[in-house]
Amino acid sequence: MTDTQVGSKDASSIAPGRLVLLRHGQTVWSESGQHTGRTNIPLTDTGCEQARAAGERLREAFPNGFDQGCMFASPLRRAQQTAQLAGYGDFKVLDEIAEWDYGRAEGRTRQEVSEAGGFQWDVWRDGPRSLPESLEGDWVETLPSGEQVPVHNGPGETVEEAAARTRDAIDAVMPLLNAGHDVLLVAHAHVLRILT
Secondary structure (H helix, E strand, O other): OOOHHHOOOOHHHOOOOOEEEEEOOOOHHHHHOOEOOOOOOOOOHHHHHHHHHHHHHHHHHOOOOOOOOOEEEOOOHHHHHHHHHOOOOOOEEOHHHOOOOOHHHEOOOHHHHHHHHOOOOOHHHHOHHHOOHHHOEEEEEEOOOOOEEEEEEOOOOOHHHHHHHHHHHHHHHHHHHHOOOOEEEEEOHHHHHHHO
16 A cells, blocks of 8 residues: 555645744834844833734634744744744744844934935835944943843845845745645744745
């Protein structure tokens, strides 16, 4: 008796899994409009509520959940908190879905970087490397909670570099999708937009 006769399917007959993208909940910087790339800040109370609510919606949409090894989160705290609070704490860290490195724009609003650059700056069109090098440097941000977080303002990534990194993430999870597994990625607004 062959494998096909006992009910197993060959790879060509397996329906591909679904790729599920979840953005992290609110942070103090997402609320204020500050670019939050690699600065490792936590969720606000509202962000924690959003993560729990997202988990409820995901459980309704995917009542069978996600298989072991099919849940991934960015290495940044806000994404990992979101995954945990949503009920998907058994994730693997996938470095390739860390948020875009905004470099010279990190921790600053679009208006602030536009004023510093002398033009109406757009992250998608211009990227962080179009901003003056005078915006580079490290500093410490004190959050409303009193926690101090280091902020790094280097040259940052181009959109092409961020896109290449996210393509690597897709390459990493594609075997799971092709095997019929649903895959959850918990990440960030711009990196998820690049993925789509």
